[in-house]
Amino acid sequence: MGLVFEEFYRSIPKAGEEVCGDNVEIIKKENKTIIVLSDGLGSGIKANILSTLTSKIASGLLDKELPLKEILSTILATLPVCEVRGIAYATLAFLIIDQKQQLRLIEIDTPSAFLFRNNQVKKLEYQEFELEGKKIKEANFKFRRQDQLFLVSDGVTHAGIGGLLNFGLGWNGVAEEIERTVNKNQEDLKDSINNLVKIFNTFYGDQAGDDFTIIGMKYRKKRKLNIWSGPPLKKADDKHLAQKIHNAEGKKVISGGTTAQIASRELDEELEPGLEYYDKDIPPTSKMKGFDLLTEGLLTLNKVLSLLKKYKPGQIPVDGKDGASRFTRLLLESDSVQFFVGRAVNESHQSLNLPINLGIRSQIISQIAEQLRRIKKEVKIEWF
Amino acid sequence: MNEVIICVGSSCHLKGSERVIEIFKEEIKKNNLNDIKISGSFCQGNCTEGVNIEINKQKIAAVNKENAREIFKKHLMHDQNE
Numbered sequence: 001m002g003l004v005f006e007e008f009y010r011s012i013p014k015a016g017e018e019v020c021g022d023n024v025e026i027i028k029k030e031n032k033t034i035i036v037l038s039d040g041l042g043s044g045i046k047a048n049i050l051s052t053l054t055s056k057i058a059s060g061l062l063d064k065e066l067p068l069k070e071i072l073s074t075i076l077a078t079l080p081v082c083e084v085r086g087i088a089y090a091t092l093a094f095l096i097i098d099q100k101q102q103l104r105l106i107e108i109d110t111p112s113a114f115l116f117r118n119n120q121v122k123k124l125e126y127q128e129f130e131l132e133g134k135k136i137k138e139a140n141f142k143f144r145r146q147d148q149l150f151l152v153s154d155g156v157t158h159a160g161i162g163g164l165l166n167f168g169l170g171w172n173g174v175a176e177e178i179e180r181t182v183n184k185n186q187e188d189l190k191d192s193i194n195n196l197v198k199i200f201n202t203f204y205g206d207q208a209g210d211d212f213t214i215i216g217m218k219y220r221k222k223r224k225l226n227i228w229s230g231p232p233l234k235k236a237d238d239k240h241l242a243q244k245i246h247n248a249e250g251k252k253v254i255s256g257g258t259t260a261q262i263a264s265r266e267l268d269e270e271l272e273p274g275l276e277y278y279d280k281d282i283p284p285t286s287k288m289k290g291f292d293l294l295t296e297g298l299l300t301l302n303k304v305l306s307l308l309k310k311y312k313p314g315q316i317p318v319d320g321k322d323g324a325s326r327f328t329r330l331l332l333e334s335d336s337v338q339f340f341v342g343r344a345v346n347e348s349h350q351s352l353n354l355p356i357n358l359g360i361r362s363q364i365i366s367q368i369a370e371q372l373r374r375i376k377k378e379v380k381i382e383w384f
Numbered sequence: 385m386n387e388v389i390i391c392v393g394s395s396c397h398l399k400g401s402e403r404v405i406e407i408f409k410e411e412i413k414k415n416n417l418n419d420i421k422i423s424g425s426f427c428q429g430n431c432t433e434g435v436n437i438e439i440n441k442q443k444i445a446a447v448n449k450e451n452a453r454e455i456f457k458k459h460l461m462h463d464q465n466e
Contacts, residue, residue, distance in 0.1 A: 257426035
């Protein structure tokens with residue numbers, strides 16, 4: 001089974017600010033992943049613009065494989081100059097990891113990365129040089145299967161400054177927190193990031209004194225998800241489809257009440273309909289042995305599509321117990337997604353005057369597939 | 385034990401089954417009835433006439449938030465009717 005490189009981040013704005021002055025850009029390619037973190041001078045919208053510009057330019061030019069000197073001079077020439085401080089400035093950290101697990105990290109004025117290896121956090125070995133008047137730190141290493149790497153903005157290393165701690169956590173303090181948190185659960189990176197954000201927030205007394213961001217990354221096994229939605233055109237295919245999803249490898253979802261009823265009949269498994277509404281707009285989910293999730297069909301699929309449209313790579317998927325949120329999480333946590341789509345039309349829906357885009361299952365599923373491909377998921381659709 | 389089944393399929397959902405469930409739950413609580421089991425069901429194949437429900441195996445169509453209380457009283461509160 002193959003490996004995938006996964007990454008999660010969270011950015012917390014300074015208390016009282018609407019937007020975060022840190023920005024993260026992640027570009028997933030077939031053969032590489034590019035991650036960029038930038039922290040704009042100050043906080044609020046000005047910082048946000050500086051860091052967004054910096055990280056967008058950097059990720060775009062890195063994607064086109066331009067040399068570092070070019071990237072830096074472009075950024076320096078583009079950034080608007082801060083009126084108050086008379087300088088234009090944002091920090092920059094970026095890394096590229098290729099299929100051979102070779103990682104190249106560049107840091108400019110940003111806290112050093114944290115490498116978690118063999119249950120311990122350590123500093124990388126850097127080479128230093130100067131370019132365009134900036135001090136650059138570069139690290140190259142092979143990312144191991146069990147390694148985890150964390151990048152932070154200085155809002156993290158400063159956590160607690162002037163309050164709980166005189167000078168903030170500092171690099172060593174953050175390293176300790178990462179080591180302790182990751183050792184509790186090495187498998188769930190998402191969980192580690194959430195817990196670390198809680199810890200840093202606590203050091204700030206829940207009033208972040210600066211924008212702060214943490215990005216974590218690691219390898220994990222590929223995950224497969226199978227989805228059956230819609231009764232097939234030919235009734236003779238009912239059994240075939242039910243067996244197909246039943247025997248498939250990976251997690252299993254059925255979307256559609258009628259589809260679930262067919263599966264229940266063909267597989268001779270009891271179907272337990274739910275009655276719990278977690279979201280008034282999303283019909284309840286139900287249960288059946290052998291399946292990870294059974295949702296209602298079209299309304300849920302439409303909501304899933306709108307959630308996926310809002311998703312940016314590296315974000316931590318929505319929580320929420322309703323069918324659409326759970327379905328979206330399963331999709332985002334999977335790497336290869338197989339759809340089995342039945343094209344039979346539900347007679348009764350025809351008389352309902354549904355909005356046109358709500359009525360056509362094949363169209364919604366195609367759009368969901370398109371969104372999944374955008375974030376580099378492997379998607380296959382079989383029509384029946 | 386009285387058994388109530390309410391369809392939560394796409395079509396009945398759009399026609400307001402969530403509200404109907406809420407009203408039934410309210411009535412059960414209000415009247416301290418603990419002999420009613422309420423559960424959901426998938427499409428009962430009568431979407432055009434939704435919301436579809438079943439009370440003690442008897443099918444009732446076209447339930448909505450306006451008539452839900454009345455239907456509840458008629459079928460599930462015999463004592464009070466007598």
